[in-house]
Amino acid sequence: MLGYVHVPFCHRVCPYCSFYKHTPGGISVGGFVEAVLRESTRRVSELPEKPRTLFLGGGTPSMLSPSLLKKLFVGLDQSMSLDSMDEVSMEANPATFDEAKAKVFLACGVRRISLGIQSFSEKMLTVLGREHDPEQAAESVRLLRRAGMPSINIDLMFSLPNQTMDDWRETLQIAISLEPDHLSAYNLTYEEDTAFFDSFQDGKMRQSEELNEAMFYEAHEMLERAGYRHYETSNYARPSHESIHNQGYWAGEDYLGLGPSAVSTVHGERSRNIADTANYIRMINGIGHAIEDVEVLSDEARRLEKIAMGLRTQEGIARAWLDDKGMARMQVLIEEEFAAIKGEYYILTKKGSALVDAIAAEVI
Numbered sequence: 001m002l003g004y005v006h007v008p009f010c011h012r013v014c015p016y017c018s019f020y021k022h023t024p025g026g027i028s029v030g031g032f033v034e035a036v037l038r039e040s041t042r043r044v045s046e047l048p049e050k051p052r053t054l055f056l057g058g059g060t061p062s063m064l065s066p067s068l069l070k071k072l073f074v075g076l077d078q079s080m081s082l083d084s085m086d087e088v089s090m091e092a093n094p095a096t097f098d099e100a101k102a103k104v105f106l107a108c109g110v111r112r113i114s115l116g117i118q119s120f121s122e123k124m125l126t127v128l129g130r131e132h133d134p135e136q137a138a139e140s141v142r143l144l145r146r147a148g149m150p151s152i153n154i155d156l157m158f159s160l161p162n163q164t165m166d167d168w169r170e171t172l173q174i175a176i177s178l179e180p181d182h183l184s185a186y187n188l189t190y191e192e193d194t195a196f197f198d199s200f201q202d203g204k205m206r207q208s209e210e211l212n213e214a215m216f217y218e219a220h221e222m223l224e225r226a227g228y229r230h231y232e233t234s235n236y237a238r239p240s241h242e243s244i245h246n247q248g249y250w251a252g253e254d255y256l257g258l259g260p261s262a263v264s265t266v267h268g269e270r271s272r273n274i275a276d277t278a279n280y281i282r283m284i285n286g287i288g289h290a291i292e293d294v295e296v297l298s299d300e301a302r303r304l305e306k307i308a309m310g311l312r313t314q315e316g317i318a319r320a321w322l323d324d325k326g327m328a329r330m331q332v333l334i335e336e337e338f339a340a341i342k343g344e345y346y347i348l349t350k351k352g353s354a355l356v357d358a359i360a361a362e363v364i
């Protein structure tokens with residue numbers, strides 16, 4: 001069982017982001033924290049076991065004040081027992097914390113920080129509407145180290161509007177020079193209901209499949225040369241710094257999601273919390289939960305999800321998960337060197353990893 005808490009607040013909204021988030025506006029952040037703690041107490045008590053990981057995502061959890069962070073983690077510890085967990089992670093944005101606050105993260109029990117840096121190019125950060133500059137981003141890594149954070153991830157994005165290969169290489173070089181324990185390199189996707197999606201639809205922003213692939217390969221080459229293991233399509237880690245929470249998720253482990261818009265999957269049932277913070281708080285305080293809809297997953301739906309996620313990982317997918325058609329298609333992919341056999345598993349080659357979504361659609 002994995003645990004997730006969604007903190008929906010951001011200082012400002014980035015034009016490419018499709019997560020549920022907003023500026024605090026008139027909503028009480030303290031009221032949100034109390035609602036999450038109430039939800040945690042109730043929902044954890046209904047689980048067959050306590051979560052073995054906690055991931056605080058969003059949104060920007062690091063913008064919570066030190067006192068609210070402490071209150072949140074003390075309360076989560078009471079319901080989930082953070083000390084006995086395999087991993088406690090939190091997302092943070094540069095320019096939302098200093099060294100003193102980084103020490104608060106540690107005092108709260110956080111042992112892994114995932115930093116939303118995205119780029120070390122001033123030009124690209126402006127395009128992305130980020131509030132930090134390259135130096136603040138680099139300094140955020142250094143100050144987490146100075147504070148003693150045991151594991152640090154940097155999130156980067158490529159295939160950005162007008163990004164050149166030289167821009168991408170420079171960002172990767174700076175990231176490597178900061179010696180994070182883990183790097184995530186995501187291809188920008190134009191998600192519906194974002195300002196970027198509208199610009200893409202209007203033809204003001206474009207993407208080139210060739211450049212996408214070339215940037216994916218460049219990240220693979222540079223990061224593996226620097227000692228990072230490519231263990232999932234978008235993720236690279238130094239030994240023993242793979243994300244335990246994400247590995248559990250990719251392997252199809254059950255998870256409890258708390259907070260507005262959070263999704264849970266427990267015993268084949270998927271539930272979603274309302275994606276509206278004010279109503280989330282109202283529902284928790286009024287009826288004790290904020291679940292908006294529940295879906296019972298069929299075995300077939302779970303099989304397809306396992307394949308789509310397993311193909312992204314170095315472990316791959318069990319041959320037994322594929323039906324006859326999927327096996328036949330996989331055979332062709334192996335002949336074309338997009339996939340390979342590893343014992344009883346199929347894994348994607350480097351060439352296949354660059355096209356993982358298309359391959360998943362092909363075999364399921």
Ligand code: SF4
Pocket residue numbers: 009010012013014017018019021058059060093116
């Ligand atoms: S800071 Fe992160 S969560 Fe907030 S809008 Fe930007 S990308 Fe989305």
